[in-house]
Amino acid sequence: MEVYHVTKSDTCRFDGLGDRPVDALGGKTPLEAAATPNLDKIATMAECGMAHTLGRGLRPGSDTSHLAIFGYDPEKYYCGRGPIEVSGLGMELKDGDVALRGNMGTVDDDLLIKDRRAGRIRDVSPFTKLIDGMEVDGVTFIVHPGTAHRAGVIMRGTGLSSKITEADPHEPGRPVETVLPKDDTPEAKKTADVLNKFLREAYKVLKDADANKERVQNGELPANFLLVRGAGQYSALPKFIDKWGFDACCIAGGGLYKGIGTFLGMEIIDVPGANALPDSDIEAKFKAATAQLGRHDFVFVHVKATDSLGEDGDYTGKKEFIEKADKAIAHLVDLPDDALLIVTADHTTPCELMAHSGDPVPIMLRGKGVRTDNVTAFGERSCARGGLGFIRGVDIMPQVLNLMGRLHLIGA
Amino acid sequence: MEVYHVTKSDTCRFDGLGDRPVDALGGKTPLEAAATPNLDKIATMAECGMAHTLGRGLRPGSDTSHLAIFGYDPEKYYCGRGPIEVSGLGMELKDGDVALRGNMGTVDDDLLIKDRRAGRIRDVSPFTKLIDGMEVDGVTFIVHPGTAHRAGVIMRGTGLSSKITEADPHEPGRPVETVLPKDDTPEAKKTADVLNKFLREAYKVLKDADANKERVQNGELPANFLLVRGAGQYSALPKFIDKWGFDACCIAGGGLYKGIGTFLGMEIIDVPGANALPDSDIEAKFKAATAQLGRHDFVFVHVKATDSLGEDGDYTGKKEFIEKADKAIAHLVDLPDDALLIVTADHTTPCELMAHSGDPVPIMLRGKGVRTDNVTAFGERSCARGGLGFIRGVDIMPQVLNLMGRLHLIGA
Numbered sequence: 001m002e003v004y005h006v007t008k009s010d011t012c013r014f015d016g017l018g019d020r021p022v023d024a025l026g027g028k029t030p031l032e033a034a035a036t037p038n039l040d041k042i043a044t045m046a047e048c049g050m051a052h053t054l055g056r057g058l059r060p061g062s063d064t065s066h067l068a069i070f071g072y073d074p075e076k077y078y079c080g081r082g083p084i085e086v087s088g089l090g091m092e093l094k095d096g097d098v099a100l101r102g103n104m105g106t107v108d109d110d111l112l113i114k115d116r117r118a119g120r121i122r123d124v125s126p127f128t129k130l131i132d133g134m135e136v137d138g139v140t141f142i143v144h145p146g147t148a149h150r151a152g153v154i155m156r157g158t159g160l161s162s163k164i165t166e167a168d169p170h171e172p173g174r175p176v177e178t179v180l181p182k183d184d185t186p187e188a189k190k191t192a193d194v195l196n197k198f199l200r201e202a203y204k205v206l207k208d209a210d211a212n213k214e215r216v217q218n219g220e221l222p223a224n225f226l227l228v229r230g231a232g233q234y235s236a237l238p239k240f241i242d243k244w245g246f247d248a249c250c251i252a253g254g255g256l257y258k259g260i261g262t263f264l265g266m267e268i269i270d271v272p273g274a275n276a277l278p279d280s281d282i283e284a285k286f287k288a289a290t291a292q293l294g295r296h297d298f299v300f301v302h303v304k305a306t307d308s309l310g311e312d313g314d315y316t317g318k319k320e321f322i323e324k325a326d327k328a329i330a331h332l333v334d335l336p337d338d339a340l341l342i343v344t345a346d347h348t349t350p351c352e353l354m355a356h357s358g359d360p361v362p363i364m365l366r367g368k369g370v371r372t373d374n375v376t377a378f379g380e381r382s383c384a385r386g387g388l389g390f391i392r393g394v395d396i397m398p399q400v401l402n403l404m405g406r407l408h409l410i411g412a
Numbered sequence: 413m414e415v416y417h418v419t420k421s422d423t424c425r426f427d428g429l430g431d432r433p434v435d436a437l438g439g440k441t442p443l444e445a446a447a448t449p450n451l452d453k454i455a456t457m458a459e460c461g462m463a464h465t466l467g468r469g470l471r472p473g474s475d476t477s478h479l480a481i482f483g484y485d486p487e488k489y490y491c492g493r494g495p496i497e498v499s500g501l502g503m504e505l506k507d508g509d510v511a512l513r514g515n516m517g518t519v520d521d522d523l524l525i526k527d528r529r530a531g532r533i534r535d536v537s538p539f540t541k542l543i544d545g546m547e548v549d550g551v552t553f554i555v556h557p558g559t560a561h562r563a564g565v566i567m568r569g570t571g572l573s574s575k576i577t578e579a580d581p582h583e584p585g586r587p588v589e590t591v592l593p594k595d596d597t598p599e600a601k602k603t604a605d606v607l608n609k610f611l612r613e614a615y616k617v618l619k620d621a622d623a624n625k626e627r628v629q630n631g632e633l634p635a636n637f638l639l640v641r642g643a644g645q646y647s648a649l650p651k652f653i654d655k656w657g658f659d660a661c662c663i664a665g666g667g668l669y670k671g672i673g674t675f676l677g678m679e680i681i682d683v684p685g686a687n688a689l690p691d692s693d694i695e696a697k698f699k700a701a702t703a704q705l706g707r708h709d710f711v712f713v714h715v716k717a718t719d720s721l722g723e724d725g726d727y728t729g730k731k732e733f734i735e736k737a738d739k740a741i742a743h744l745v746d747l748p749d750d751a752l753l754i755v756t757a758d759h760t761t762p763c764e765l766m767a768h769s770g771d772p773v774p775i776m777l778r779g780k781g782v783r784t785d786n787v788t789a790f791g792e793r794s795c796a797r798g799g800l801g802f803i804r805g806v807d808i809m810p811q812v813l814n815l816m817g818r819l820h821l822i823g824a
Contacts, residue, residue: 020781020782020783021781021782021783021784027784029783050801054822056803056804056807056810056811057806057807057809057810057811057813057814057819058810058819058822059814059819059820059821059822060821060822060823061821061822061823061824062823062824063823063824064822064823065823074822074823078823081823081824230824350781352780352781353781353817355817355821356821357814357817357819358810358811358813358814358819359783359814380783381783381784381785381786381799384783384785384798384799384801385785385786385797385799389801390801390802
């Protein structure tokens with residue numbers, strides 16, 4: 001679920017909010033079944049519709065759909081998950097960098113995986129700092145810690161390519177994968193070769209590190225191998241403020257969403273208790289969002305658990321979490337009219353499928369100038385009868401500019 | 413009218429089902445005026461919408477619209493009517509073949525048309541076999557009989573083109589047309605030249621054939637000239653199962669629709685009494701379709717007469733035929749939920765125009781996971797308020813994959 005405020009605008013995005021009818025909920029979706037008096041009040045004041053975030057018949061990932069909703073056509077701007085993830089760690093990218101995300105895992109002497117997360121290690125910074133800045137064949141490796149067992153890697157040098165496979169075999173007991181080029185270019189071959197060399201040299205450094213000796217003495221698994229995946233090659237893209245003219249901030253618990261905010265040059269507002277889990281303090285997030293209204297033109301709030309609960313197939317949990325979210329946004333009902341409020345989702349995550357699907361998501365826009373319609377409930381099927389009709393994700397920002405009177409005139 | 417079942421899916425396509433309001437029907441369309449309790453029950457359980465099979469503002473042919481509904485963009489995959497028609501005759505095409513359809517007609521010694529259908533001859537196989545396999549300038553002509561006076565022709569050789577005019581002047585009393593190249597390429601010139609030579613050599617063979625002497629003795633017109641048209645150059649396209657992963661079958665009375673099924677690699681199920689006419693045994697077709705549900709992932713049923721009656725301007729006949737079709741699909745109301753049922757049309761054939769038009773057609777999807785809407789009648793105007801909104805023909809198959817949980821994830 002996602003909320004935006006624009007000039008002053010508040011945009012709220014509920015991840016994976018959309019769903020399909022659930023028999024056990026009386027044929028309603030979790031959103032329809034949930035008691036959402038506040039969302040419904042806003043819907044009554046809003047123009048509602050449905051969004052196909054990537055386009056009809058396409059099944060969106062969370063990264064591509066967020067780019068689309070922010071008005072960045074993923075066909076043009078999406079360069080893989082790695083660059084977005086490392087952005088979320090505050091790592092600065094340069095044109096041509098290849099970025100990867102990864103886990104610090106545990107391997108044995110034959111490089112067989114013992115644990116993909118080094119026993120769910122809570123902080124990998126003692127290890128990443130040992131290999132951060134290493135150079136192999138003229139390529140510099142920048143390695144920063146992520147949350148828990150996670151890390152971000154940037155390869156910086158000339159003639160690199162992201163067309164490479166991953167090192168992570170995704171299953172304990174299997175050997176670390178040798179990274180291979182995915183095409184015949186010398187760039188892909190070089191990148192794979194240099195990365196393989198680096199991962200093995202880093203392993204030598206890590207396995208003998210004091211910090212790992214300490215872990216083993218404490219009966220913990222050593223963090224001795226960097227299992228990388230999701231290579232993407234960064235190509236500079238316009239910042240949100242340059243593309244749309246809105247100074248934006250991002251309030252999110254999940255790393256990916258902070259990453260997207262950073263990637264687009266938004267200020268990241270950290271909110272204590274915002275952890276992207278069902279027990280996240282979303283009330284604090286929405287309060288923080290409202291507090292930013294005077295300071296930023298565009299406030300993006302991301303709520304994650306709607307998606308995770310859909311992926312767990314937990315329709316009751318999803319419904320109850322939506323009810324919690326509805327309470328947390330109660331004060332947005334009284335948002336002044338000069339703020340544009342947008343509530344939508346990045347994609348549908350049907351409990352039935354326990355995965356993302358290509359079904360459209362509800363969207364509503366509330367603020368000065370919107371053509372309110374007959375929709376009185378925020379839901380998948382009610383919004384399908386809304387005045388906005390069916391729109392693509394990349395059409396949302398132009399819609400915002402339109403309501404703000406900022407659209408460029410075509411012709412005369 | 414068309415019905416599909418997918419995994420197990422049943423797709424029903426009513427050709428030219430769509431119409432415009434008819435004054436004599438109280439301002440209703442034939443579909444709206446018809447008593448269709450079964451279609452309406454299905455609509456109540458379905459997600460409804462409108463389809464522009466080729467796109468808004470485009471007026472579909474039956475061949476192009478079927479390709480689009482099966483997810484083959486006609487811009488990319490349509491190569492003329494000839495290849496589809498000869499596929500329907502069971503003729504196998506190779507990359508680069510030029511295929512034509514045609515009539516066996518009667519000409520006099522000056523090659524003036526006496527009858528375009530050789531007195532509506534019922535079987536041309538005694539004649540096609542005399543010229544099947546002839547070779548002219550290195551090009552082989554494969555000629556098979558079609559239904560009644562019809563035949564299919566494949567030209568196989570190097571350097572051919574389908575950019576040629578037709579031999580059929582479409583009017584008795586006029587001379588056979590000399591086939592001309594439509595562009596300046598040597599391929600088009602060669603194809604026209606070789607085809608003209610073949611048609612005249614074939615004429616020599618046919619006019620002296622014993623079977624024609626016999627016809628003349630019986631007071632019948634001889635079948636002595638092959639009036640070809642609709643040249644198209646085949647270029648191999650992916651089979652339906654390879655493109656979508658569904659093993660499909662096709663139940664249709666009309667040759668074109670069997671041709672499209674064959675063209676896309678579907679199994680053709682012949683149903684006695686299915687003749688593409690208003691008296692077609694469509695009940696038998698739909699029973700046969702249901703019987704295929706365990707054997708195929710995707711069952712395509714085509715009903716033709718809705719279109720023909722529209723082309724006749726016979727709104728009463730169209731309305732009554734729709735009522736007959738509604739009875740024939742009664743058992744589909746109780747189709748198990750794991751079957752996805754799609755009911756739609758390939759295009760609109762307004763009785764007012766007596767021709768295809770660019771108006772959208774109603775579509776409904778019924779099965780597990782669909783977001784049912786408020787539509788309780790299957791009609792042009794009721795479905796326009798459905799939850800599916802307005803979709804293009806090529807978006808239908810992705811919609812099916814989405815409901816089946818088979819769409820490829822874009823991003824992560």
